[in-house]
Amino acid sequence: MNPKLSDRVNNMATSATLAMAAKARELREEGRDIIGLSLGEPDFTVPEFVKDAAIQAVKDDYHAYTPVDGYAELKQAIITKFKRDNNLNYTPAQIVVSTGAKQSIANLAQVLINPGDEILLPAPYWVSYSDIGKVAEGVPVIIPTGIESDFKVTPEALEAAITPRSKMLIYSSPCNPSGSVYSREELRALADVLVKYPNIIVVSDEIYEHINFTGSHASMAQFEDMYNQTVTVNGVSKAYAMTGWRIGYIGAPEYIARACNKMQGQVTSGANCIAQRATIAALENPPEKIQYMVDAFRERRKLILGLLAEIPGFKTNEPEGAFYVFPDVSYYFGKTIDGVHIENASDFALFLLDKANVATVTGEAFGSPNCIRISYAASEKDITEALKRIKEVLS
Ligand code: PMP
């Protein structure tokens, strides 16, 4: 806290995922053999056809500012992708390309939230939703869910949290951090509540769309009566291993897309031109091209669930998508292990870092204080070794 800084930033939490990754990096530089299972970042390289498109874009002299909301060709590729993969119809005026899905969500908070507006967050929620909302002077309203409902919000719990100030609902499916996937029927049941409250805009974060082991992905905007109330957020970070390339996008009601465009015009001037050209290639190709990564994540999920089952005190749901497991570790709260007293999930994650040299993220950052998040976007060797170490320090 520095009084010279704004209350806005002083009151803001540091991103727990990025903080843990930074800490792991720091310890590694000090010579510690840390296995990082904290960051949700594919360990694959970018597919060759995407790299080729980026190299070609440099050679073709793409260098200038792009349209603020993205190249017309990229918007067209996004429109085609939405139709092909999600059966969603959008026009170019409804699409905005941003510097990552994170910025897409920040734009939405900035253009939709007035001070005091409530943002409904079924927990566990992705770490940045609540602070992005707070920076926009919104009030996060956390709706707890537990392992017994597979960490999914029920229509009853959602409706009970709605007030006249409710302005936005944000969730991800597949979910970071729980890996839960809402079925079409489950989304329909939530939609039946939401249509009664047309002031609430639903932000459907579908960035893990392709990393889904159920074989089907449902989008809230597919329901005709929700289309005008929903913004679909997506991006290339996860499915194409393009986290550092920083491209995300939305499909939205036109007035919202226009507002995001206006916001970006003052804040970033739009996303990187080379990465935008590469994203055209990524999206124009069918998702089968990246199936090898999804298959690897499926294998790793099997591996990590098997290893977790051997560790006492870890209660885990079976994640259906993304690349995280989110075990409830409250069994260890109040216990002292190896001289360290563990009171909560943050203590537990720090204990694993200190004693097992394994970086995970506390569930507190995701609004679920009984859990920790373990990313399995890592090699099978690292997953096996990490879980072996965790088992050892807990036994
Ligand atoms: N939403 C979720 C659920 C995420 O896990 C992430 C992680 N990166 C993002 C959004 C942001 O992605 P991007 O890299 O496109 O900003």
Ligand code: GLU
């Ligand atoms: N989304 C990833 C995660 O949850 C990357 C880090 C971040 O953007 O916060 O780990």
